[in-house]
Amino acid sequence: MSTDQIDPKACAAIREDLSEFALRLVSGRRRAEMLEHLQTCSKCSAQLEEDVLVADALLALAPEIDPPLGFESRLAKRLGERSVSLRRRRIRLAAMAAAAAVAVLFGFGIGVIATGHTSGGPASQSANLTEARLVSGGRAIGYVYLASGSPAWMFMSVGDANWSGTVWCEVTSTSGNVATVGRFDLIQGHGAWGVPLKDSSSHVRSASLVDAAGVTLATARLTS
Amino acid sequence: MGRISTQSAGEVSDEALLGALADGDQQAVVAFVRRFQRRLFGLAVTLVGDSGIAEDIAQEAFLRIFRHASIYDERRGSVATWALTITRNLAIDSLRVRRAIPIPSEDRVFFELVSGYRLPEEAALVDEDARRARAALATLPLEQRRSVVLATMYGRTAAEIAELESIPLGTAKSRLRLGMARLRTNMTRLEVQ
Known part of the structure; x- marks a missing residue:
């Protein structure tokens, strides 16, 4: 839907809450409703951009306060722990990438190797990869990769989400059809997953993560 | 590098x-x-x-x-x-x-931002971004300034501002919206100057 087709009353209702939205003060169903509107309304999106800029500029007013004694050493300790955890994750993702490469070369099911599910399908040897950021509230929380071929494959890697638990993946086609293509679990904001697609990868306009209540948590735009 | x-x-x-x-x-x-x-x-x-x-x-x-x-x-x-x-x-x-929700009315930072007054030990600290933001904030009517500071610096929603200020929700929303809109204009003007 273009902005011209949007009911001005809908825009007025959205703008009532736009400043709060820019400050991340809107949550739950209302946030989902606003996200849905903002995805299709360029005027409200532009207004949001401006509110975000103002909100960010006001951050310069934050007072400077000394953190408690030992702040740096405790941070260094956490940094060390995180490095180990990140190394483990990188190894896992590297293993997934290696598995995908092996599958591409030998025609094995990537789904089996990467996710433990048995919904496999051979990957194309001439896979062409499209990459898009998975964005939640203006923040990148991971990536979606679309590999063309027969069948096409979609991979999702989430590394910085604020939620845990089961999430559903919805794909919106260029014709506007929405289909749920699977689900996976996020553990402490992290998770990775892959699935073969019925349609060609060129038919995929966007991919979204949705929670159990149907609220859109994050979206990646794969074609304009 | x-x-x-x-x-x-x-x-x-x-x-x-x-x-x-x-x-x-x-x-x-x-x-x-x-x-x-x-x-x-x-x-x-x-x-x-x-x-x-x-x-x-x-x-x-x-x-x-x-x-x-x-x-x-x-x-x-x-x-x-x-x-x-x-x-x-x-x-x-x-x-x-x-x-x-700690009520920030007695908070030193809240007092400074809303009143525009700077404590002597803070006044010497010069940061161009902060100076510009402070100048833009000072142009807002007091009610809008308080709502904007409560939302941006203290994470208060319009509903919470309405409760804190004992005003209708619609008033809290419009103060915040109008305050942000005026800040947009004033910040742009201050950047040009």
Whole structure:
């Protein structure tokens, strides 16, 4: 839907809450409703951009306060722990990438190797990869990769989400059809997953993560 | 870029420091933390009102900055703004879970921002971004200024502002909306000057 087709009353209702939205003060169903509107309304999106800029500029007013004694050493300790955890994750993702490469070369099911599910399908040897950021509230929380071929494959890697638990993946086609293509679990904001697609990868306009209540948590735009 | 030495760290720009950090320069990590820890902790403690939780938030913000240093996009704002935005988002998420609301009416920062008065020990600190933001804020009518400060610096929703100020929700929403709109105009004007 273009902005011209949007009911001005809908825009007025959205703008009532736009400043709060820019400050991340809107949550739950209302946030989902606003996200849905903002995805299709360029005027409200532009207004949001401006509110975000103002909100960010006001951050310069934050007072400077000394953190408690030992702040740096405790941070260094956490940094060390995180490095180990990140190394483990990188190894896992590297293993997934290696598995995908092996599958591409030998025609094995990537789904089996990467996710433990048995919904496999051979990957194309001439896979062409499209990459898009998975964005939640203006923040990148991971990536979606679309590999063309027969069948096409979609991979999702989430590394910085604020939620845990089961999430559903919805794909919106260029014709506007929405289909749920699977689900996976996020553990402490992290998770990775892959699935073969019925349609060609060129038919995929966007991919979204949705929670159990149907609220859109994050979206990646794969074609304009 | 070359490694950051302890001696040179103070002279390096925020962007160069972040670049060195993305390259895994450990000296840059130390320099970055020392440069920003007071601001990140200051914002976090202002938002959540609890020193222990604020420390946790500031540390998590640093970890995310280190992790994402390589994808920082300077077109989206300065390094300081980026770092503070990450901190604010984490603090807001924390507030959303806890929702304990210390009333900031006696808070020194709240008093300064709303009144426009600066305590002598703070007045000497000159930061161009802060000066511009403070000047833009000072142009707002008092009611709008209070609503904007409560929402931006203390993470209060319009419903909470309505409760704090004993005003209808619609009034709180319109004060915040009009205040942000006027700030947009005034900040642009101050940038031009």
